[in-house]
Amino acid sequence: MSRVQQVEQDLRALLREQKKLEKAISADKNGEKRLVIYSSGHKNKWYVIEGEERKYLSKSQRELAVKLATLGWRKARLAEVRAEILACQQYLNAFRSKTSHMEKLLSNREYCDLLGVHDKSVEQWKKEPFSTNPSYPENLKFKTNAGTLVRSKSELLIAMTLEKYGVPYRYECLLETPSGPCFPDFTIMHPRTHKIFLWEHFGLMDNSSYAANAGTKVCTYLQMGYVPGDTLLMTYETSNRPLDLQEVENLIRGKFT
Numbered sequence: 134m135s136r137v138q139q140v141e142q143d144l145r146a147l148l149r150e151q152k153k154l155e156k157a158i159s160a161d162k163n164g165e166k167r168l169v170i171y172s173s174g175h176k177n178k179w180y181v182i183e184g185e186e187r188k189y190l191s192k193s194q195r196e197l198a199v200k201l202a203t204l205g206w207r208k209a210r211l212a213e214v215r216a217e218i219l220a221c222q223q224y225l226n227a228f229r230s231k232t233s234h235m236e237k238l239l240s241n242r243e244y245c246d247l248l249g250v251h252d253k254s255v256e257q258w259k260k261e262p263f264s265t266n267p268s269y270p271e272n273l274k275f276k277t278n279a280g281t282l283v284r285s286k287s288e289l290l291i292a293m294t295l296e297k298y299g300v301p302y303r304y305e306c307l308l309e310t311p312s313g314p315c316f317p318d319f320t321i322m323h324p325r326t327h328k329i330f331l332w333e334h335f336g337l338m339d340n341s342s343y344a345a346n347a348g349t350k351v352c353t354y355l356q357m358g359y360v361p362g363d364t365l366l367m368t369y370e371t372s373n374r375p376l377d378l379q380e381v382e383n384l385i386r387g388k389f390t
Contacts, residue, residue, distance in 0.1 A: 137328070138327075138329075140221050140224055140225055141329065143217075143221060144218065144221040144222070144225070144357070144358075145308075145309045147214050147217050147221065148218065148309040148310065148311060149309055150214050151211065151214045151215065151311070152313070154210060154211040154214065155211065157207055158204065158207050158211065161200075161204050161207075163200060165183060166181055166182070166204070167183075167201065167204070168180070168182075168198060168202050168205055169182050169187075179191075179194075179198050181197075181201065221358070222356060222357065222358045223358075224358075225357070225358030225359075226358040226360065228358075254327055255322060255324055258301060258322050258327075263306045264306070264307035265304070265305050265306065265307065265316070266307075266316035272284045275288070275289040277296055279296050282304075285336060287334055287368075287370055287375070287376040288304075288318060288334055290376060290378060290381060291319065291334060291368070291376075292319070294378070294385055298385050298386065298389060298390055299324060300323075300324055300385060300389045301321065301322045301324060302320065302322075302332075303319070304318070304319060305317070306320040308331075308357075310353045310354075311357075312353050315350070315353060317331040317332070317333055317354075318332055318334050319331070319332035319333075319334075321389070323388075324389060329364065330364050330365070330366060330388070331354060331359055331364065331365050332367070333347075333351075333354075333366070333367050333368075334367075334368045334370070335367065335370065337371075338369050338371050339371040339373070351367070366384060366388070368381065368384070
């Protein structure tokens with residue numbers, strides 16, 4: 134596993150932890166109360182602080198003290214997790230905005246042949262199970278040559294072209310984000326560099342609410358460190374401008390072949 138892949142994995146785990154902590158803190162009935170411990174010699178005194186009020190907590194109220202200590206730990210851990218998420222996002226954003234020397238080298242097939250570089254990890258990635266979008270399965274009506282079901286003719290065109298050029302992809306694969314679970318249209322692994330790309334096809338851009346949701350989704354991907362034109366690929370469509378096959382082919386050939 135590369136360093137970038139490890140950071141991506143860490144980021145997904147941190148996002149899950151953040152969501153869990155936020156849920157636990159929100160459900161805690163103690164709200165803004167916090168436990169403060171004052172030490173004097175060998176004695177410790179517990180106090181509950183809420184706003185400007187400070188109240189002594191006796192040792193017989195240990196159960197409440199434990200709950201407040203747990204709440205305090207969760208808040209502290211949440212702050213730490215958020216800082217780690219930001220650091221991961223900054224790292225990925227900085228790395229993805231540049232093409233590494235290794236990536237440039239391995240983008241040359243002849244060089245890969247000379248080095249004896251094989252794509253075992255691609256095959257493993259293709260075989261790994263992944264969580265898919267559970268919403269509206271009845272809309273999965275279009276099947277590719279490889280047997281993948283997609284929701285629209287435009288997505289079928291993209292999927293079939295990816296398959297034509299031997300580019301491995303996952304359709305509507307779960308991606309944990311700061312805004313919650315998301316299912317990008319296509320999650321793609323570069324067949325030689327193993328770099329991960331997202332591809333969103335926005336097919337109703339003349340619909341104002343759809344376009345607004347598309348903008349929100351793009352902002353979420355930016356938060357995750359994906360860079361438009363690099364690791365975030367986007368195609369657009371309106372009722373007057375259908376998706377063009379040549380546009381799809383040019384994008385795939387330029388990025389992955």
